[in-house]
Amino acid sequence: MDTRAPTLVASVLPADFSELGQEVRRLEKAGVDRIQWDVMDGRFVPNITFGPDVISANRELVSMGFEAHLMVDDPDPMLPRWVEAGCEIVIVHAEACRHLHRTLSAIADLGAKAGVALNPATPLDAVTNVLDLVDLLLVMTVNPGFGGQQYIAAMEPKIAAARAEIDQRGLDIELEVDGGIAGSTIGAAARAGADVFCAGSALFNGADTIEQRTAALRSAADAGIEAR
Structure with a gap:
């Protein structure tokens, strides 16, 4: 089983958009590994x-790295724009792509790492035939579209199934979770098999400092991975 060190990704949805540059700098200083830019079009979400x-x-x-x-x-049609903007990883939703194999190949052709995301109701089988093209698999632990939602613990069997599929096939794929990731949930997601954890509200909100919140999340993720 893959037991790589956890990667902590910050969603900037809860950030102060009037000070976005300062917020991004603050996250890097706090020890976050990369930024996730949650790109929403008002249609898919x-x-x-x-x-x-x-x-x-x-x-x-x-x-630090950027993922879109x-x-x-x-x-x-928009894939080149996100790579040109500086995103090393581009994640698309399986539900939004008519020809997912072609879309993932196009991301790789642009020189970026290809990621694919699954909504809670979408089974893992939707992507098993394209995993050879994937650098990152994102299992959504909320329905996408808004920050601050409650973690859906029922997604943990899907996370575990994804980890088993990746490991059995010997694939070098990051397994990310996104949605409701906090100190109370990150350990369970890690035990299920995730190694990349996208947090928003849990990083930006709290009585302690953002550095302390970052360290606490990383420590809880470490403990979850060690407990597999």
């Missing part, structure tokens, strides 16, 4: 968020 120009404006401010989580219908 009801919210609307960042465009590539916003991401590009923040790219030179920090050295495209919660959009028909992402194919």
Whole structure:
């Protein structure tokens, strides 16, 4: 079983958008490994968020990695824009792609790592035939579209099944979880098999400092991975 060290990803949805550059710098200083840009189009999900120009404006401010989580219908025409904006990883939703194999290949052709996300109701079988093209598999632990939602613990068997599939096939794929990730949930997601953890509200909100919150999440993820 893969027991790589946990990667902590920050969703900037809860950030102060009027100080976005400062918020991104603050996350890097706190020890976050990379930023997730939750890109929403108002169609695939009801919210609307960042465009590539916003991401590009923040790219030179920090050295940590960027991933674009495209919660959009028909992402194919826009793929180059997110790579040009500085996203090393581009994640598309299996539910939004008519020809998923072609979309993942296009991301790789652009020089980025290809990720695929699954909504809670979407079975793992939806992506097993394209895992050879995938660098990152994202199991959503909430329904996408808004921050601050409650973690869906019923997704843990799907996380475990994804981990087993990756390990049995000897694939080098990061297994990410996103949605309701906090000190009270990150350990269970790690025990189920995740090694990448996207947190938003749990990083931005709390009585202690963002550095302390980051360290606490990483420690809980470490403990969960060790307990597998």
